[in-house]
Amino acid sequence: MSSKVTIHEVARMSGVSIKTVSRVLNREPNVKIDTRTRVQEAVAALNYRPNISARSLAGSKAYLIGVFFDNPSPAYVTDVQLGAIARCREEGYHLIVEPIDSEGDVAAQIEPMLSTLRMDGVILTPPVCDNPTVLAVLEAEGVPYVRLSPDQDLDRSAHVRMDDVRAAYEMTAHLIALGHTDIGFIKGHPDHGASHLRYEGYVQAMTEHGHAVRESHVEQGYFSFRSGFEAAERLLAGDDRPTAVFASNDDMALGVMAVANRLRLNVPETLSVAGFDDTPGAKVVWPQLTTVRQPIQAMAAAAADLLLGGATRVEGEAPPSRLLDFELVVRESTGPAR
Amino acid sequence: MSSKVTIHEVARMSGVSIKTVSRVLNREPNVKIDTRTRVQEAVAALNYRPNISARSLAGSKAYLIGVFFDNPSPAYVTDVQLGAIARCREEGYHLIVEPIDSEGDVAAQIEPMLSTLRMDGVILTPPVCDNPTVLAVLEAEGVPYVRLSPDQDLDRSAHVRMDDVRAAYEMTAHLIALGHTDIGFIKGHPDHGASHLRYEGYVQAMTEHGHAVRESHVEQGYFSFRSGFEAAERLLAGDDRPTAVFASNDDMALGVMAVANRLRLNVPETLSVAGFDDTPGAKVVWPQLTTVRQPIQAMAAAAADLLLGGATRVEGEAPPSRLLDFELVVRESTGPAR
DNA sequence: GCTCGCCTTGACAAGGCTGTCATGGCTTAT
DNA sequence: ATAAGCCATGACAGCCTTGTCAAGGCGAGC
Numbered sequence: 001m002s003s004k005v006t007i008h009e010v011a012r013m014s015g016v017s018i019k020t021v022s023r024v025l026n027r028e029p030n031v032k033i034d035t036r037t038r039v040q041e042a043v044a045a046l047n048y049r050p051n052i053s054a055r056s057l058a059g060s061k062a063y064l065i066g067v068f069f070d071n072p073s074p075a076y077v078t079d080v081q082l083g084a085i086a087r088c089r090e091e092g093y094h095l096i097v098e099p100i101d102s103e104g105d106v107a108a109q110i111e112p113m114l115s116t117l118r119m120d121g122v123i124l125t126p127p128v129c130d131n132p133t134v135l136a137v138l139e140a141e142g143v144p145y146v147r148l149s150p151d152q153d154l155d156r157s158a159h160v161r162m163d164d165v166r167a168a169y170e171m172t173a174h175l176i177a178l179g180h181t182d183i184g185f186i187k188g189h190p191d192h193g194a195s196h197l198r199y200e201g202y203v204q205a206m207t208e209h210g211h212a213v214r215e216s217h218v219e220q221g222y223f224s225f226r227s228g229f230e231a232a233e234r235l236l237a238g239d240d241r242p243t244a245v246f247a248s249n250d251d252m253a254l255g256v257m258a259v260a261n262r263l264r265l266n267v268p269e270t271l272s273v274a275g276f277d278d279t280p281g282a283k284v285v286w287p288q289l290t291t292v293r294q295p296i297q298a299m300a301a302a303a304a305d306l307l308l309g310g311a312t313r314v315e316g317e318a319p320p321s322r323l324l325d326f327e328l329v330v331r332e333s334t335g336p337a338r
Numbered sequence: 339m340s341s342k343v344t345i346h347e348v349a350r351m352s353g354v355s356i357k358t359v360s361r362v363l364n365r366e367p368n369v370k371i372d373t374r375t376r377v378q379e380a381v382a383a384l385n386y387r388p389n390i391s392a393r394s395l396a397g398s399k400a401y402l403i404g405v406f407f408d409n410p411s412p413a414y415v416t417d418v419q420l421g422a423i424a425r426c427r428e429e430g431y432h433l434i435v436e437p438i439d440s441e442g443d444v445a446a447q448i449e450p451m452l453s454t455l456r457m458d459g460v461i462l463t464p465p466v467c468d469n470p471t472v473l474a475v476l477e478a479e480g481v482p483y484v485r486l487s488p489d490q491d492l493d494r495s496a497h498v499r500m501d502d503v504r505a506a507y508e509m510t511a512h513l514i515a516l517g518h519t520d521i522g523f524i525k526g527h528p529d530h531g532a533s534h535l536r537y538e539g540y541v542q543a544m545t546e547h548g549h550a551v552r553e554s555h556v557e558q559g560y561f562s563f564r565s566g567f568e569a570a571e572r573l574l575a576g577d578d579r580p581t582a583v584f585a586s587n588d589d590m591a592l593g594v595m596a597v598a599n600r601l602r603l604n605v606p607e608t609l610s611v612a613g614f615d616d617t618p619g620a621k622v623v624w625p626q627l628t629t630v631r632q633p634i635q636a637m638a639a640a641a642a643d644l645l646l647g648g649a650t651r652v653e654g655e656a657p658p659s660r661l662l663d664f665e666l667v668v669r670e671s672t673g674p675a676r
Numbered sequence: 677g678c679t680c681g682c683c684t685t686g687a688c689a690a691g692g693c694t695g696t697c698a699t700g701g702c703t704t705a706t
Numbered sequence: 707a708t709a710a711g712c713c714a715t716g717a718c719a720g721c722c723t724t725g726t727c728a729a730g731g732c733g734a735g736c
Contacts, residue, residue: 677736678735678736679734679735679736680733680734680735680736681732681733681734681735682731682732682733682734683730683731683732683733684729684730684731684732685728685729685730685731686727686728686729686730687726687727687728687729688725688726688727688728689724689725689726689727690723690724690725690726691721691722691723691724691725692721693720693721694719694720694721695718695719695720695721696717696718696719696720697716697717697718697719698715698716698717698718699714699715699716699717700713700714700715700716701712701713701714701715702711702712702713702714703710703711703712703713704709704710704711704712705708705709705710705711706707706708706709706710
């Protein structure tokens with residue numbers, strides 16, 4: 001059983017009042033330097049830790065940041081948590097994770113926990129970050145939130161994004177630099193904002209380099225392995241097939257690889273394949289997938305930072321936001337055009 | 339801004355004392371049925387939610403359950419969270435996730451948060467569940483914990499496991515039933531308890547069915563794609579290769595599939611491949627992987643249940659534990675022996 | 677030398693809830 | 707009928723910290 005040291009004992013040991021200890025703990029100004037030192041020594045000596053419940057009951061902070069997600073890829077969720085925690089720990093905050101079932105009654109799920117926990121802020125991952133009900137409840141409860149890679153309504157709240165257009169542009173440019181001119185593309189789920197942005201980057205790169213975007217070499221996918229597989233079957237069927245395929249996420253790219261394997265098309269000698277996201281699966285195929293890495297942990301850390309006072313919203317101005325850099329991860333699935 | 343209804347107003351509205359409202363909220367006995375009803379109506383009418391900070395400050399419960407993990411597979415972490423939350427929500431508990439860096443000073447990481455948060459219990463995932471320092475700190479702080487799939491020291495604490503031996507046995511039996519007699523095996527990381535158990539199940543099934551375990555067809559792996567890939571290269575090199583390979587996790591099985599592809603061995607016509615874990619990757623290959631599914635969410639829910647009073651430890655007896663059932667997931671990567 | 681105002685500190689209340697104990701009414705045993 | 711006991715409820719203290727406000731000390735300006 002831990003000894004449960006209270007602020008009282010720290011105060012007694014350092015010969016000051018409780019309030020002064022509190023001041024030191026909260027890094028408040030107006031404490032003489034040696035008083036501060038004395039208190040800090042006592043804290044260390046007694047191994048004192050403030051009780052978070054008492055703190056949040058008395059004060060206004062709860063020292064809790066929420067992370068809401070709904071069935072996104074596990075790797076994404078984990079990365080978000082790691083990134084957010086890294087920043088939170090510095091300030092003594094903790095992370096509450098809450099899966100949201102977007103199909104169900106969203107308000108009923110989040111309203112109770114918001115009023116019970118009184119969190120200091122919430123990080124919203126896609127697709128929850130674009131759920132109007134969620135945003136409305138959060139605003140009604142007055143809980144600050146930051147959205148990760150939001151799709152729409154960018155000016156509605158603070159957010160953190162990556163430049164999908166430029167990333168897709170650069171991946172396409174990479175293929176073009178390898179000598180490819182006929183590059184197939186598999187679009188993502190039409191409901192996902194990133195889909196359009198990535199397609200836009202692809203088109204932009206093709207056009208700027210003077211290559212035609214061939215309608216028949218652009219397929220609709222839905223971000224799933226299966227949809228990538230099926231799109232690839234159409235794309236790679238005849239002899240008039242592209243020499244490279246850029247799938248707008250890794251799962252679909254993996255589908256392309258599977259089809260290529262079946263058709264005995266060597267990757268990357270006969271066909272280059274590129275993905276997007278750098279999921280764990282990208283390294284669990286042979287050859288390993290060339291893809292785009294989103295700095296998810298960094299994005300989550302930035303989100304936490306915005307919440308923890310990295311930025312105060314100025315009335316009348318657009319809410320604070322951050323745009324982070326992606327990284328092109330060139331592995332073995334792309335090579336020179338045959 | 340939310341209106342912050344307090345217990346006081348509920349009491350006034352229902353014409354009882356604060357304490358009685360508290361009794362109703364905590365499902366305490368000795369409240370007349372119609373009093374209870376009246377209070378519940380007031381709670382609903384006012385949309386009252388108890389303040390968790392006040393509750394835990396006054397009482398002994400914190401309404402928080404921690405989940406500690408250290409760099410396991412993302413899919414695993416996510417499943418654990420989902421499973422645990424499902425159970426926690428029923429009781430109004432919330433989940434605090436805390437990544438642990440086992441390489442660093444573990445005590446320094448968890449001791450502060452334990453004394454600050456005073457969680458009601460902690461769920462430990464592998465490999466943290468076998469970290470002696472973590473267990474020691476938890477015990478010193480008097481925080482109850484449940485381990486998921488612990489490796490050693492089973493009687494030290496409550497835990498939840500799956501029967502790895504039997505699962506491996508059944509997978510092997512499945513291959514044998516398909517007519518395979520020469521079944522290769524790739525072992526997992528020797529530091530992982532599950533590795534030995536799975537190998538044991540394989541040996542047991544082979545032996546019981548009268549098939550020899552050929553030394554040369556058992557390879558050491560380390561649970562990684564790469565190690566599976568390399569093991570498969572050795573296993574499938576000559577003409578005297580097994581007709582089926584059972585890799586003791588999915589990542590390694592994926593490595594086997596990649597090698598098979600390179601060698602132009604058709605799966606499953608020429609070679610059957612089986613994995614273990616049913617990771618997302620299992621469905622993102624073609625053909626999809628036959629594997630064993632661990633009921634991770636159910637295991638986590640069981641762990642939460644043990645923590646939330648599903649079982650009280652009786653002094654002198656072994657701590658409570660649960661053994662859950664696995665599921666054989668037969669997909670396309672296994673077929674009749676040629 | 678005196679006033680003003682800032683720096684430093686402390687006393688005290690408040691925050692919303694649960695634990696403890698006391699109360700009165702009613703049932704059961706004697 | 708009386709004692710004993712249980713049930714239903716309430717009054718009040720206390721959980722540990724922060725916010726508010728007041729007070730004392732001290733240097734600066736007049």
